Amino acid sequence: MERREPPDSRPVRVLVIDDSAFMRKVLTELLSSDPGIAVVGTARDGVDGVQKALQLRPDVITLDVEMPRLDGYGTLKELMEKCPTPVVMVSSHTRAGAEATIRALALGAVDVVAKPSGPISLDMHKVRDELVRKVRAAAGAAVRPRRVLAELPPLEGRRIRAPGVRPQGEAGVASRLVVIGCSTGGPGALHQVLPRLPADLPVGILVVQHMPPGFTRSLAERLNEISAIAVKEAEEGDPILPGQALVAPGGYHMLVGPGGRVRLDQSPPVHGVRPAVDPTLESAVREYGGRVLAAILTGMGYDGARGALAVKKAGGLCVAEDASTCVVYGMPRAVVTMGLADAVLPIHEVAAAIVRYARGEAIAREGVRPS
Numbered sequence: 001m002e003r004r005e006p007p008d009s010r011p012v013r014v015l016v017i018d019d020s021a022f023m024r025k026v027l028t029e030l031l032s033s034d035p036g037i038a039v040v041g042t043a044r045d046g047v048d049g050v051q052k053a054l055q056l057r058p059d060v061i062t063l064d065v066e067m068p069r070l071d072g073y074g075t076l077k078e079l080m081e082k083c084p085t086p087v088v089m090v091s092s093h094t095r096a097g098a099e100a101t102i103r104a105l106a107l108g109a110v111d112v113v114a115k116p117s118g119p120i121s122l123d124m125h126k127v128r129d130e131l132v133r134k135v136r137a138a139a140g141a142a143v144r145p146r147r148v149l150a151e152l153p154p155l156e157g158r159r160i161r162a163p164g165v166r167p168q169g170e171a172g173v174a175s176r177l178v179v180i181g182c183s184t185g186g187p188g189a190l191h192q193v194l195p196r197l198p199a200d201l202p203v204g205i206l207v208v209q210h211m212p213p214g215f216t217r218s219l220a221e222r223l224n225e226i227s228a229i230a231v232k233e234a235e236e237g238d239p240i241l242p243g244q245a246l247v248a249p250g251g252y253h254m255l256v257g258p259g260g261r262v263r264l265d266q267s268p269p270v271h272g273v274r275p276a277v278d279p280t281l282e283s284a285v286r287e288y289g290g291r292v293l294a295a296i297l298t299g300m301g302y303d304g305a306r307g308a309l310a311v312k313k314a315g316g317l318c319v320a321e322d323a324s325t326c327v328v329y330g331m332p333r334a335v336v337t338m339g340l341a342d343a344v345l346p347i348h349e350v351a352a353a354i355v356r357y358a359r360g361e362a363i364a365r366e367g368v369r370p371s
Contacts, residue, residue, distance in 0.1 A: 015058040019064060176205065180193065183298070183303065201354075206234075312340050
């Protein structure tokens with residue numbers, strides 16, 4: 001695995017890979033409008049893109065999902081093998097596009113920017129700030145190719161249920177709650193955590209991943225396919241059940257309401273994002289008090305720190321992902337710097353900490369027991 005240092009004085013060098021000549025032109029213009037970014041080349045498909053990546057050695061690659069000859073997923077696999085580089089996927093809102101993007105993010109792509117769905121010449125400029133921000137963040141990201149499915153035990157023989165289905169004998173909503181927050185690199189991290197949790201986990205899980213609308217459902221469906229716990233995109237009024245993870249839908253804050261039910265809220269973005277982790281954690285504390293474990297994983301910025309502080313003040317616990325496995329060590333670093341982390345763990349140990357919390361054990365080998 002390779003960690004790249006963000007460029008200092010020189011601009012971030014970007015390679016744009018897209019089969020649309022018009023989209024290559026628009027992306028180049030949008031990125032070049034920032035003085036800290038220089039587009040050093042464009043490629044018309046994945047085959048051309050891999051060749052130019054090897055020649056140009058860019059700091060960041062923007063990658064289309066649906067292309068002839070070699071699609072975005074196949075291109076990413078080759079890039080990870082031949083010249084690991086931070087990749088920002090540029091994807092359509094179509095179901096096929098979203099599903100392919102989630103696979104790419106699980107494999108090691110850093111982030112995703114949604115293509116416009118309206119008049120392209122106007123809407124594309126609306127994503128300029130998001131595109132520039134994510135490319136700049138990617139320039140300093142750790143490149144972490146994932147081999148998640150190969151590392152996981154087979155699902156055969158493990159008890160699996162459909163999302164939202166209460167197992168026989170389960171009484172009401174979960175009495176304790178785990179809130180997982182992540183941003184840049186988060187889908188890959190979630191693929192390292194949720195599939196390692198047992199189906200009979202006696203706590204509810206809420207997942208807040210910074211992601212554009214249209215992609216969170218595919219993320220939840222993908223995680224549900226490879227996990228023993230049930231995973232679904234949250235809907236208004238969903239109960240928080242033991243052994244189930246609810247994923248905040250893109251474009252909505254996910255709040256914990258009375259009776260342990262989900263409320264979806266479209267109030268203004270927090271830290272520039274919606275969903276944000278802080279509103280979820282703060283609402284969780286109002287309903288669950290100290291019976292909350294916050295798990296803050298890889299991501300840019302400091303969303304989750306304020307919520308983690310609320311959790312700690314209420315008597316709850318907090319786990320932060322260690323810098324050694326973060327794609328971007330921003331959100332966990334804020335929690336650690338504030339002295340809020342009861343355990344700082346590499347991503348492959350986070351699931352075990354959640355299981356220990358659920359069983360009333362110390363969340364780290366030498367660590368703290370839940371109240």
